[in-house]
Amino acid sequence: MTKKVEIRDILKYKYPENPMFNPAGTAYVYNVAYADEEKNVYKRDVWAVKEDKPFQLTATIDASVAFWNSDSEVILNRKKPEDEKSEDTELFSISIDGGEAKIWAKLPIALGDIKKVSDGVYAATVQIEESDPDAYLDDEETRKKKQDEKKKNLDSDYDVYTEVPYWGNGQGVTNGKRNALFIIRTTDDAEKAPESRFELKRITAPDFSVYDFEIDGNKVVFAGAKATKIPDFFCDLMAYDLEKDEVTTLYDKHDVGFEGFFVKDGKTFVFANDFKAHGLNGSAYLYKVENGELKKIEGYEPTHSRGNSIVGDVALGGGRQWRVLKEDEDIILYTISTIEDHTAISRITLETGKVETILDMPGNIHFFDIVFGRFILGYTGPDSLPEIYVAYKRDLEPVEIEDQRTYTPSGSKADLTQISHHNDSMLEDVxxxxxxxxxxxxxxxxxxxxxxxxxxxxxxxxxxxxxxxxxxxxxxxxxxxxxxxxxxxxxxxxxxxxxxxxxxxxxxxxxxxxxxxxxxxxxxxxxxxxxxxxxxxxxxxxxxxxxxxxxxxxxxxxxxxxxxxxxxxxxxxxxxxWISMSYISDIGPYFGPDQCGAEFGRWFDTDHTEILWKYxxxxxxxxxxxxxxxxxxxxxxxxxxxxxxxxxxxxxxxxxxxxxxxxxxxxxxxxxxxxxxxxxxxxxxxxxxxxxxxx
Missing domain, CATH: 3.40.50.1820 (Alpha/Beta hydrolase fold, catalytic domain)
Structure with a gap:
């Protein structure tokens, strides 16, 4: 007898996340999230894949993949629910060749993203308080005193707000908090305890927020802007040279916002938007950054969106949406694109702006990685739950899209090889x-x-x-x-x-x-x-x-x-x-007036009450x-x-x-x-x- 999909089935689904190749492309790892109904939380295990055969790496540590430290060593980030308000970070190391996860680092920082620059050197974003940007340098006694004081403040009956937005969805109160760029180095003494084995250095100013960063050789290229009392959608592009220990400016006209930037072999490209044509939801154009200027790549037209815009309820965590590679003499951006009613993987030649869609099928490609022409990706089809799949660039032909209004993807699940089988049994006889x-x-x-x-x-x-x-x-x-x-x-x-x-x-x-x-x-x-x-x-x-x-x-x-x-x-x-939403929401001061038809940039000096009420x-x-x-x-x-x-x-x-x-x-x-x-x-x-x- 055929079974039916039940409400509580969502507790039984497994959610693959964030597949990531090792540098040699010989193995990859990913997370599997799942519900713990008793504790009312999601937990995460780490899986590895060699020769297309998946095996479980962790079962009790409840951690997420952070980055590969070598071709066999994976660094994991563990954040226990009871440590949700903690400003410390624990990183673990595990080998895909066997063995238990071991503590690798205890860092006195609220770690965001972390990437390897070279052996023993890492770049990271760290959340800091503008009023106390160097708290990471405090000794243990001072640190404990400050944390106790903050705990008292968290339990207090008032907050103080001085900027907009003062909170963020999923972040809580953000007033006075900034994302700083840090460089983290291992010391020469490998025998030191995990909490003292690393040296930390803040690179950006206390009032500067970093939006994203990328590694190019010995340089860390980062986008961000000086904090303001009201939302500012424009940003600047900087580079920190680790050898010279100096920050240089790549672009500082502060007249566009970046949807993404990409660096390879000293060349930098950005998707930038001045928001004038279609407001805040408009697509960005492609530019090359040269001599402090943005040079528009004329061959690129944003006919469909980069990134995944599909809504659903069977994917929890994220994963890579793009990757830049050098192929022959060309710098190539592989990116997820949203086309009509599905996602695809597109190939963009950055110097010319040429766009080719190469993996195109009904359903939802959630994320991917690519090394040496081999894709790994998370995919959900019309009759399947998310799993990890493999595809090869050599087997994929570019797809011509003439009319997006009536376009139907030509690819199929047959273009993929299914690697994981975490959810196969969930839809058997259903x-x-x-x-x-x-x-x-x-x-x-x-x-x-x-x-x-x-x-x-x-x-x-x-x-x-x-x-x-x-x-x-x-x-x-x-x-x-x-x-x-x-x-x-x-x-x-x-x-x-x-x-x-x-x-x-x-x-x-x-x-x-x-x-x-x-x-x-x-x-x-x-x-x-x-x-x-x-x-x-x-x-x-x-x-x-x-x-x-x-x-x-x-x-x-x-x-x-x-x-x-x-x-x-x-x-x-x-x-x-729209009036109350515009003056309460974390995105309200700009999103409300923008969507109701106000002129870009005149949200704060013009009374739009009438137009907001109309809608x-x-x-x-x-x-x-x-x-x-x-x-x-x-x-x-x-x-x-x-x-x-x-x-x-x-x-x-x-x-x-x-x-x-x-x-x-x-x-x-x-x-x-x-x-x-x-x-x-x-x-x-x-x-x-x-x-x-x-x-």
């Missing part, structure tokens, strides 16, 4: 609904979406349905396995989802809905529902539920104040009032009739809790059936990486709300 594509037109746009049909779908019966709306708005749905949607299909719902105007993968003009929130996008959704009902008349039009989170939460609030065609709705981590669902709450469930988290600083509170209260006092669930200790990522029990409760609440209102 009904997995296959995405059924529906093409439609709306507001002059050629669009498509999908439906998931319940098992043994019978056109002579009547079915309830769910419309699911993604966040972003510059994100996309793919055909990759989506747990919550499969749960609803297993419970007898027809599930529908689509990529409307504002979504990623089709260029900036398509993605740009500034000053049109609730306009073309809303009409696209309603036309999609009409197209689905026309193709599947077995759907009961009086029993259609609707849900969405973040931008999808905004759209849910907009929908219930502009139509009563849905029998119920579930609004998740939503926006109801606020709360303004139209008198029209609401739909029973609505609100789900929010009290540490969501992206779309803060008051957004749900305002909408819920406004609807309740008007006699509309509402219910609000507030998850404590969670942030904007609840549905994707929230605590296991909270993710279960969230999906139970939404599903129960739907089932109650289709009776």
């Amino acid at each position: 009904y997995v609904a296959k995405p059924q594509r529906i093409d439609y037109e709306s507001e002059g746009l050629v669009l498509h979406g999908w439906v998931l049909l319940p098992e043994d779908f019978d056109s002579d019966k009547k079915y309830p349905a769910v419309l699911d709306i993604h966040g972003g708005p510059r994100c996309v749905y793919s055909e990759g396995f989506f747990h919550e949607m499969q749960v609803w299909a297993a419970k007898g719902f027809v599930v529908m989802f689509t990529n409307i105007k504002g979504s990623d993968g089709r260029g900036d003009e398509f993605a740009d809905i500034r000053g049109d929130y609730g306009g073309t996008d809303f009409k696209n959704l309603m036309d999609f529902v009409d197209a689905v009902l026309e193709k599947y008349p077995a759907i009961d039009k009086d029993r259609i539920c609707e849900t969405g989170g973040s931008y999808g939460g905004f759209m849910t609030n907009w929908i219930v104040t502009h139509t009563d065609r849905f029998c119920c709705a579930a609004s998740q981590r939503s926006i109801s009032n 606020s669902p709360l303004k139209y709450v008198e029209n609401a009739k739909t029973p609505t469930l609100f789900l929010h988290s009290d540490q969501d600083y992206r779309c803060p809790l008051p957004e749900a509170m305002q909408m819920m209260q406004a609807m309740t006092v008007r006699g509309i059936e509402t219910r609000m669930i507030v998850f404590h200790g969670e942030n904007h990522e609840l549905s994707r990486s929230g605590k296991p029990k909270h993710r279960i409760r969230r999906l139970e609440e939404i599903t129960g709300w739907f089932e109650e209102h289709i009776k």
